[in-house]
Amino acid sequence: MDHQPAHRPNRQLFYLLLVIALLAFPSPVRAFEKTEIPPLETFIAQVMNGNADELRGIYVSGVFADVITPQPVDDPTFVTSQSNALTQFGMASRHGSIGLLAHNYLAGSDFFLLEEGQLIYLIYGDGRTETYIIRRFLRFQALTPQSTTSDFVDLETGELLSASNLFHKVFQRKGDVVLQTCIYADGNASWGRLFIIAEPYEEHAPISMPIHLEFQ
Template sequence: MKSIWRRTFTLLLAGLLLLALSPAPQVEAIPVTGGPVVFAEEGVESVASPLDEFALGVKDGAAGVVRGVYAPGALALRVEQQPETRPMYISAAPDTATQFRYATFTNVIGLLAHNHVSGAQFFNLNFGQEVWIVYGDGAKQGYLVANILRYQALQPASTRSQFLDLDTGEVVSSAQLYDRVYRGEHHLTFQTCIEQGGVATWGRLFVIATPLGELIPALDPGLDVLN
């Protein structure tokens, strides 16, 4: 009986000694023990997308207020709001569009720009182009360009001009054109002038984009990204 216990004790002691002499596993990662975080895969650097970088540059905390518009490879503009008493105001600042206040009354986002400044970039937009509206709190809404309309203004300097559709030849009033581009289901409309023959206001370009999915809320400020 004593020999059995002696043998058992000897085996147990040998096992403990072997375990003590075995090399410890290589562990270099330190567990994250804080709150919820977003982090990159080990060995892969975390890099913000161009859209996210743009959103960080224009956000100012104003929820529900359009502060920027971004279209990959086409444009990246800050958005300025019209003064309440100046519905025809359009900013002349570079890389800036102006939100058309009247269009908000019909749940449409209208973005205006002079063709000699940021409006020139509206011509970069094509059918199927992805466009993103960025709000002041960092929330984002995607759109897809669905229609591009070009008109000649028969009275170029007048806001009440009649307009000739350059694709169909149809002549419409300013009220009819307004209904086409600034009424209906929620959408996004870009507007700038078309220059021709030395006349800067010869025509009008409208690029219409329809919603692409739901609004993407701003990132929870409690989350962080580990670079």
Template structure:
């Protein structure tokens, strides 16, 4: 049971303001990747090695994604990398003993929607060791007041009502897990 808990993942895609409250919304154009081919896991791991066993360096999902992970700058909880093929590690999740990974939905976050329950996500560390997680659920929320940073949310699958704090606690606290977070495009709004 403990290994199952250690190998779980919650994927969350937020509509509208919850992520915007944490992330600057200045539009950035994505550069077209020169090589859209996903490398083998072995070559991906080799490309990320820097010798630091504690540094989270990459995320790999066979046939879906292979992205470098960059650390969020200290003191900037709303920072999300605007580089193509890059995911940002969310520092606040670390404070609760979990891993949070953020990406814009028009960049690397676009691939989050390709994840399905049962998929294996492999995190790669600087010394080359890996840690596997299984996708257990995909969550989608809509802000009730899209222009408010304190908006409440509605679970699009269950219609459950959550406060911003309640949603944060649901996806970033609890037993050890990984949360991938991006926005969902709606009516042309990224």
């Protein structure tokens, strides 16, 4: 009888997702010109498609307004190479959080401009918004950045974590938003990982779009 733990395949997938999926390309240089950030209401109108269940955009006033793309169902390691775009992390969704991924030489470079207490707006296809407030920044060094079995060190506490334990620590946060990108250091574009944790901001009323908007 096979007595191997049932969660072993998931653990291996966690390693692949956390270590391989966000391995940055060698260049840390921003690869695109930043476009002007529109007002929130304008951005909502730009990303709406009428689908109430589809997450379409993310907005932080004065910092960025990016579209959100889903991962292909057959590629859980996919991270978009489009500028001004984030990828919704499918496995995070299955653990109750909203994970949004970006390369640190593309949209992820803006993550380093964020501060605790800033508001994040998520926009759905029907124009509905959900508001979150940034609460925590988690930074980890990958001890062997190019290895699929790398351990990680919490740069604040010194705690040593396996990739699977890091996944659970970061993404098992029901109802929270987690932004993830790589940290560039010592000439290595995938030296570490940055995670930004945002919690629901209940005091802020949802923004509604004018009812005259129609979809063909």
